[in-house]
Amino acid sequence: MSSxxxxxxxAKRHGAQTLFENISLSVLERERLGIIGPNGTGxxxxxxxxxxxxxxxxxSITRRKSLRVSVVDQSLPENSSGTALELAREAAGSVSISxxxxxxxxxxxxxxxxxxxxxxxxxxxxxxxRKRVQLALAxxxxxxxxxxxxxxxxxxIETVLLLEEFLKKSPFAWITVSHDRFFLENxxxxxxEVNPCFVGGMLTCEGSxxxxxERREAELQAAERQADSMLSLIHI
Numbered sequence: 001m002s003s004x005x006x007x008x009x010x011a012k013r014h015g016a017q018t019l020f021e022n023i024s025l026s027v028l029e030r031e032r033l034g035i036i037g038p039n040g041t042g043x044x045x046x047x048x049x050x051x052x053x054x055x056x057x058x059x060s061i062t063r064r065k066s067l068r069v070s071v072v073d074q075s076l077p078e079n080s081s082g083t084a085l086e087l088a089r090e091a092a093g094s095v096s097i098s099x100x101x102x103x104x105x106x107x108x109x110x111x112x113x114x115x116x117x118x119x120x121x122x123x124x125x126x127x128x129x130r131k132r133v134q135l136a137l138a139x140x141x142x143x144x145x146x147x148x149x150x151x152x153x154x155x156x157i158e159t160v161l162l163l164e165e166f167l168k169k170s171p172f173a174w175i176t177v178s179h180d181r182f183f184l185e186n187x188x189x190x191x192x193e194v195n196p197c198f199v200g201g202m203l204t205c206e207g208s209x210x211x212x213x214e215r216r217e218a219e220l221q222a223a224e225r226q227a228d229s230m231l232s233l234i235h236i
Contacts, residue, residue, distance in 0.1 A: 002028070002029055002064075003026045003027060003028055003029075003064070004027045004028065004029060004031070004063070004064050004067055004144065004145050004173055005026075005027040005050055005061065005062065005063050005064070005067070005145070006025075006026050006027070006061070006062045007023060007024055007025045007026075007049070007050075007056075007059065007060075007061050008024050008059055008060045008061075008062075009022050009023070009024060009058070009059040009060070010022075010023045010024070010025075010049070010056040010058070010059035010060070010061065011023070011056060011057050011058045011059055012042055012045055012046075012049070012054075012056055012057055013057050014042075014045075019040075019041060019042030019045055020041060020042045020046070020194055020196070020201045020202070021058075021201055022059075022200050022201050023046070023059070023194070023200065023201045023202050024200065024202075025192065025202065025204070027050065027145065027173065027175065028173065029173055030172075030173055031145075031173035031174065031175060031190070032167070032173075032174060032187065032188045032189045032190065033174075033175045033176070033188060033189075033190045033191070033192060034175075034176055034177075034178055034184040034187070034188035034190070034191045034192070034209065035047065035175060035176065035177045035178075035191075035192050035193075035194065036177075036178070036179070036184070036191060036192070036193050036194075037193050037194035037195050038195060041194045041195055041196070042194060043177045043194055044074075044149055044177055046177075046194060047071075047147050047149055047175070047177050049061060050069070050145075050147055050175065051069055051071045051147050052069065053071075064144075067144055067145060068141065068142060068143050068144045068145070069143060069144070069145045069146075069147060070138035070139070070141045070143035070145075070146050070147070071138065071146075071147045071149075072134055072135055072138050072146070072147070072148045072149065072151055073134075073149055074149045074150045074153060076127060076130045076131060076134065076154060077122060077130055077133065077134050077137075080121065080122040080123060081121050081122075081123060082121065082122060083118060083119050083120060083121055083122070084110060084115055084117065084118045084119075084120065084122065084125075084133045084136070085106065085107070085110065085118040085119060087122065087133065087137055088106035088107070088109055088110055088118075088133075088136060088137060088140050089102065089103065089106045091106070091109075091137040091138075091140035091141055092105045092106040092109070092140040092141075092142075094140075094141050095140075095141065095142045105140055105142065106140055109136045109137075109139035109140045110133075110136045112136070112139060112166055113132045113135055113136050113139075113162065113163075113166065114132075114162060115129075115132055115133060115136055117129060127154040128154050128155050128156050128159055130154070131151075131153070131154045131155055131159070132155075132159060135151070135163070143172050144172050144173065145172060145173045145174065145175070146170070146172055146173070146174040146175075147174070147175050147176075148174060148175070148176040148177070148178075149176075149177050150176075150177060150178055150179065150180075151163060151176055151178065151183075152178065152180045152183050160180075160183060163183075164183065164186050164187050167187050168187065176188070181209055184208075184209040185208055185209040185210060188208070188209070189206065189207065189208075190204065190205065190206050190207070191204065191205050191207075191209060191211075191212035192204040192205075193212075193216065197220075197223070198219065203215070203216060203219060
């Protein structure tokens with residue numbers, strides 16, 4: 001599979017604080033990547049870089065030409081008197097297809113998240129319903145890469161399960177920043193932890209969240225043994 005985005009030796013600072021540095025990552029076609037890490041390590045900032053909303057202080061980011069990227073933020077859509085269907089039609093308008101195809105795209109995107117309240121104004125919907133609409137609007141942009149920042153926030157268990165099944169079957173690549181270990185275990189096939197304790201500022205591992213935890217523990221133990229060995233040499 002070819003790469004959609006390639007990050008090489010990327011660094012980002014916030015004032016005097018270094019969020020991360022020397023991070024390298026390739027985002028592949030059909031990617032299902034979960035990004036995790038301690039608070040304050042720049043996970044959401046990294047997601048914004050992947051979206052093209054932010055640039056690194058050093059290093060490079062290369063994107064496939066004309067790559068279509070859609071983003072689902074943590075925050076819910078603002079109040080609107082527009083209905084879910086009206087908003088979906090508007091979002092589908094960003095895609096270069098015919099009017100009939102846009103209508104089909106809007107309705108299919110809503111249906112994929114089992115939105116049966118398409119004629120209700122957004123400002124009458126619950127938080128969970130708004131989140132489902134927000135996800136559907138991203139799909140209306142026909143993305144090749146979908147970026148999700150804490151997507152299970154505001155969702156009930158039923159909708160989380162629906163989202164998991166939808167993402168597993170999705171034809172596009174997607175990346176999520178999430179603290180929801182159950183969602184990660186059930187959905188992704190690769191984990192990347194942003195953490196300065198790892199060489200290169202990031203540890204990546206193919207497989208489930210459980211597989212990642214085993215790899216992480218092995219890496220930390222190896223680093224601890226190396227540190228002990230260096231310390232013993234100093235005291236010789």
